[in-house]
Amino acid sequence: MLTAFYIASGILFTFGILAWLNIQKWYVKIFDFGKFQFCTLIFALIVLYAVFIGRYTTTDLLVHAGLVFAFMVNFWVILPFTPLHKKELPNSTNTSETLSLLIANVRQSNRKTDRMKQFIRDNNPDILLLTEVDDYWCKELEPAVADMPYRVLQPQDNTYGMALYSKVELRNEKVNFYIEDDIPSIRCMLKINERDYINFFGLHPRPPAPWTKLLNKQAEVLLVAKLIEELEDPTIVAGDMNDVGWSKITSVFKKVSRLIDPRIGRGFYNTYNANVPFFRYPVDHLFVSDCFKLNKLDRLGHFGSDHYPMFVSLSYEPRERREVRQKKDAASQPISAKKSTV
Incomplete structure (x- = not known):
């Protein structure tokens, strides 16, 4: 049993360190997705050792120290996605000017459209964004989106089709x-x-996969971030970004675009893989400008896809956004430039 503990410790330590390192190769990048899983398994291994073995030689203590280090460096990264962290997007009770969005990767091969139609009817979103749609999905959903006259449809057969339906x-x-x-x-x-x-x-x-170019994915995300940086109007970014919220590229995207993640301080809201309970990650995202507050954030149920849909209701409060900007600008001015109160 002790040998099994050492082997398991070595594997988890190696994978945990790979998850922590910022190595932009697909075969290392995939470990970045599993930070929560590594933390869970490392914690479980330490507990099992204490229960079933219970002795601590110098070697055992060194092994435990390595496990604790791997646990801490990974947990620190995912900590913002727990209720232990301060909410990045504040709650709101304002219902006078709201915008609701339903986001889902339908999985192109999935032909169970009835459940998605029911989600649309039940949640009545203002904006519906679907990925992996083909002509079949666009045709089948038409009755459910009849009250959404504004559309941008790009159905494709390569699992990268996209459809945007809007009431606004x-x-x-x-x-x-x-x-x-x-x-x-x-x-x-x-x-x-x-x-x-x-x-x-x-x-x-x-x-990230052997058959894809990771740099292309990063280039697209960073290009959009730079576009947003130059915009004056508020912005919303949504979709299946095939990356976790705590990744290096997502962090850079947020920093450049100055957008906010409503999951920070609330939870992981894992959306993939809906078919494998333990191995689930938050890859379907919504980022918003600071003129919004949150009314509701909900992960919906299974509908045949390997992703869960996400429903978000936002409150548009631009006055507070201007006040925050003014305070930040005032605080960033040199002392000599600020008006004296003496």
């Missing part, structure tokens, strides 16, 4: 192929009220 008016709708000519993304503006428009980006880059 759209402007400057465009399907872009930023990096690869068969990987679309959607860009448009949403009319939130009579004065304001919201920039919207729908993304679905390739996942």
